[in-house]
Amino acid sequence: MPIELGSFDIIIGMDCLAKYNVVIVCDKKIVCIPFGNEILTVRGWDVFLAHVTTKKAEDKSKEKQLEDVLIVRDFLKVFPEDLPGILPTQQVEFQIDLVLGATPIARAPYLLAPSEMKELSDQLQEVSDKGFIRPSSSPWGAPVFFVKKKDGSFQICIDYRELNKLTMKNRYLLPRIDDLFDQLQGSSVYSKIDMRSSYHQLGVRE
Incomplete structure (x- = not known):
């Protein structure tokens, strides 16, 4: 397998190290090379990266998109x-x-920064325009806060812990992971549900 030398003058392989009985002392970062009646000691540098090579960035636009699937x-x-x-x-x-x-x-609202208050107003207006929410006069109340997502945007989260304490728990036994592995063994096609804003797709009785 060809290897680019980069900034190195030479790369010594394992066959050469074995032939000349070279000893590598890892904890002292030294290499001992027998040379006649003497031992040539080469000391390594205390660095984190010895050599950095550039890698061509992958073109994400060439990856398979959802629209490429025929049925989609x-x-x-x-x-x-x-x-x-x-x-x-x-x-x-x-x-x-x-x-x-x-x-x-009804819990008191959490303290939000001015930027978070604006983000809250914008997101509430967006879901209100789509009909997902409407003004409420319910005696129940739960505070909201934000969680930053990987893409830098903010996700609204509602703290329903007090409500959860008063709900009847629906005990449902989750399957064991090792049992799932046994059932999926030998399969070649897998599917998953990727629901966007799934909490807007499940109707709840008033």
């Missing part, structure tokens, strides 16, 4: 970049079951 291309309306609005009423309606005797809890 035929039904592009089913795979929109963003949800156009609230979805039609589904056959299954979810509801939050509370423990007996639960009373409404």
Whole structure:
């Protein structure tokens, strides 16, 4: 396999090291090379990188896109970049079951920076225009905060911990990972659900 020397004058291979009984002492960062009746000692440099090579950046535009899949291309309306609005009423309606005797809890809002307040206003206006939310006079209240995503944008998170304390827990046994591996063994095609803003796609009974 050809190797670029870069800024190095020579690269000594394992066959050469073995032939001349070279001893490498890692903890002292030295290489001992027998030379006649003497030992030639070469001391390494205390550096983190000995050599850096450039790598050609990959062209992301040439990677396979969602539109390249034949069935997706035929039904592009089913795979929109963003949800156009609230979805039609589904056959299954979810509801939050509370423990007996639960009373409404309203938490005070968290302190937000002026930039976060503007971001909150913009995002609320956006989902309001799409019909995902509407003004509420509910006795329940939960504070919001932001989490920064990988792309630098901010994701609204709602602190429902107090509500969770009053909900009836639906105990559902999750499958064991090793059992899943046994079931998936030998498969060559896998699928996953990648739902955009999934919490806007599940209707909840009022």
